[in-house]
Amino acid sequence: xxxxxxxxxxxxxxxxxxxxxxxxxxIDLHVAxxxxxxxxxxxxxxxxxxxxxxxxxxxxxxxxxRVAGFDIVKQGPQVRSVIGAxxxxxxxxxxxxxRDHLRLQTLLQxxxxxxxxxxxxxxxxxxxxxxxADRKVRGYSGGMKRRLDLALALVHRPRLLxxxxxxxxxxxxxxxxxxxxxxxxxxxxxxxxxxxxxxLEEADxxxxxxxxxxxxxxxxxxxxxxxxxxxxxPSVHVLPADAGARPRIAASLARFGExxxxxxxxxxxxxxxxGLADVVRAxxxxxxxxxxxxxxxxxxDDVFLAKTGRTLEGAAEAEDAADAQAGESS
Amino acid sequence: MRRTLRQPAxxxxxxxxxxxxxxxxxxxxxxxxxxxGFPTDSFLAFALAVPFIQGALFSTLNAGTDLARDIQTGxxxxxxxxxLRGSALLAGHLTGVVVLGVAQAVFYISVGLIAGAGFAAGxxxxxxxxxFAALVSLGFGALGSFFALRSxxxxxxxxxxxxxxxxxxxxxxxxxxxxxxxxxxxxxxTLNPVSYLLEFVRSLIITGWDPRALTLGLGVAxxxxxxxxxxxxxxxxxxxxxx
Numbered sequence: 001x002x003x004x005x006x007x008x009x010x011x012x013x014x015x016x017x018x019x020x021x022x023x024x025x026x027i028d029l030h031v032a033x034x035x036x037x038x039x040x041x042x043x044x045x046x047x048x049x050x051x052x053x054x055x056x057x058x059x060x061x062x063x064x065x066r067v068a069g070f071d072i073v074k075q076g077p078q079v080r081s082v083i084g085a086x087x088x089x090x091x092x093x094x095x096x097x098x099r100d101h102l103r104l105q106t107l108l109q110x111x112x113x114x115x116x117x118x119x120x121x122x123x124x125x126x127x128x129x130x131x132x133a134d135r136k137v138r139g140y141s142g143g144m145k146r147r148l149d150l151a152l153a154l155v156h157r158p159r160l161l162x163x164x165x166x167x168x169x170x171x172x173x174x175x176x177x178x179x180x181x182x183x184x185x186x187x188x189x190x191x192x193x194x195x196x197x198x199x200l201e202e203a204d205x206x207x208x209x210x211x212x213x214x215x216x217x218x219x220x221x222x223x224x225x226x227x228x229x230x231x232x233x234p235s236v237h238v239l240p241a242d243a244g245a246r247p248r249i250a251a252s253l254a255r256f257g258e259x260x261x262x263x264x265x266x267x268x269x270x271x272x273x274x275g276l277a278d279v280v281r282a283x284x285x286x287x288x289x290x291x292x293x294x295x296x297x298x299x300x301d302d303v304f305l306a307k308t309g310r311t312l313e314g315a316a317e318a319e320d321a322a323d324a325q326a327g328e329s330s
Numbered sequence: 331m332r333r334t335l336r337q338p339a340x341x342x343x344x345x346x347x348x349x350x351x352x353x354x355x356x357x358x359x360x361x362x363x364x365x366x367g368f369p370t371d372s373f374l375a376f377a378l379a380v381p382f383i384q385g386a387l388f389s390t391l392n393a394g395t396d397l398a399r400d401i402q403t404g405x406x407x408x409x410x411x412x413x414l415r416g417s418a419l420l421a422g423h424l425t426g427v428v429v430l431g432v433a434q435a436v437f438y439i440s441v442g443l444i445a446g447a448g449f450a451a452g453x454x455x456x457x458x459x460x461x462f463a464a465l466v467s468l469g470f471g472a473l474g475s476f477f478a479l480r481s482x483x484x485x486x487x488x489x490x491x492x493x494x495x496x497x498x499x500x501x502x503x504x505x506x507x508x509x510x511x512x513x514x515x516x517x518x519x520t521l522n523p524v525s526y527l528l529e530f531v532r533s534l535i536i537t538g539w540d541p542r543a544l545t546l547g548l549g550v551a552x553x554x555x556x557x558x559x560x561x562x563x564x565x566x567x568x569x570x571x572x573x
Binding site: 055056057058059072073074076077079080081083085087088089090091092093094105108109110152 | 410
């Protein structure tokens with residue numbers, strides 16, 4: 001099978017739930033073979049629904065998608081034979097050991113008997129679980145569960161890998177280890193990776209290209225560099241030395257660009273041709289004392305803000321609050 | 331199977347509680363055997379049928395909660411991504427329940443024989459009893475699986491346990507149906523399929539090869555298994571969705 005078949009092509013994909021809620025609202029995607037595609041968005045944006053459809057676990061309401069050349073509706077078994085998936089919750093049985101899980105998976109995936117033990121041991125080594133292989137999964141840490149989940153997704157040597165928020169809740173070290181493994185899979189084995197995340201850093205570091213999804217629609221797509229350069233201008237963030245001087249600093253900064261909503265600091269997106277030196281000189285001239293001045297290149301959060309009018313963090317909080325309200329009223 | 335055996339809570343209570351209840355009943359209700367027409371002079375022999383059905387009720391609970399946990403943890407989704415057929419999943423899941431049911435039956439009959447109960451059907455009745463225990467476990471296990479697949483919640487399955495227990499109590503659990511003096515209770519016990527399951531086992535232990543009791547018990551067990559398997563099989567694709 002040629003690497004050219006490891007693509008994902010999605011056209012006008014829609015998934016509607018009861019009461020007319022459109023979790024995915026007509027998205028188009030093209031993921032090239034061997035590419036790591038980051039699907040970035042807040043909770044409830046439609047990321048997991050998209051993954052469930054592409055992995056054949058949820059039929060779309062309308063639209064089409066081909067994974068590795070196979071139609072996700074008409075050729076489900078063929079799609080499943082070439083993909084691996086680690087869904088949002090590590091789908092593990094707490095009463096089985098890591099080795100039990102891998103042995104079961106090699107059996108279910110139809111690996112020849114002679115290969116099962118070898119593949120199990122190889123994957124345990126690969127994800128660093130050899131020492132813990134015979135412990136029940138209920139005693140594993142979050143990172144260990146995620147690594148085992150990844151190993152299970154790789155048992156049948158898939159050509160495409162779907163990872164739904166694979167590092168959610170992990171400590172930085174475990175996160176970094178998982179990133180390395182995912183990058184290695186794409187780089188050395190040519191595996192196409194479709195990765196959903198709400199971590200900007202993850203998309204930035206890991207993904208060759210990023211699609212930003214909000215309310216079921218893709219609002220931006222490109223390489224992280226392209227997306228950030230599309231925003232264009234850097235921002236200046238100032239931490240006042242005296243909280244009482246905040247309004248004067250904000251007024252001074254407003255001369256150099258458009259104000260940004262922030263937290264503790266006062267920030268503006270600089271107009272073209274304005275540099276950090278201009279800002280500092282203005283503060284000197286106005287006699288304003290500051291604790292810190294930082295020039296920041298645009299981030300994916302800035303892209304999200306520019307495309308949706310909200311920060312990614314703020315969008316997640318809003319979605320969580322809406323979910324909580326819906327839960328209370330139901 | 332391995333998972334079933336790794337849960338002491340799935341193995342020990344179905345062995346201990348029914349036997350403990352049988353011991354209490356056998357001691358307290360021995361006087362019932364003086365009733366004219368009571369089929370045996372040992373209430374222990376009469377009560378020995380009850381643990382088989384109680385054990386099967388535990389199978390319902392265990393099979394259901396295990397499957398519900400697979401749904402809740404997403405493990406079922408992982409299985410759905412493999413070439414595994416739904417029927418094979420259900421068969422594998424129920425195999426553990428049936429093996430446990432047969433092991434329970436061996437334990438109950440051993441305890442009964444050691445405690446002095448006879449076995450009227452003779453040695454040939456033992457494999458028949460074990461096969462029946464397997465069939466009842468299969469039926470009740472499939473029923474538990476159906477409720478798990480339908481609700482996706484272990485709590486819901488556990489909440490059904492008292493309902494099943496009511497079926498056991500409104501049956502010929504503690505008295506032969508023809509000796510029940512209260513009409514409405516006798517009617518309910520006659521309508522209750524659990525009575526016929528108990529009477530199948532009781533026939534082998536007390537009266538031997540009673541064709542009527544064996545035929546009715548087997549028919550009810552087959553019907554429960556067939557209906558429960560059909561319901562669980564119909565529900566499985568809804569939970570194990572894949573294109």
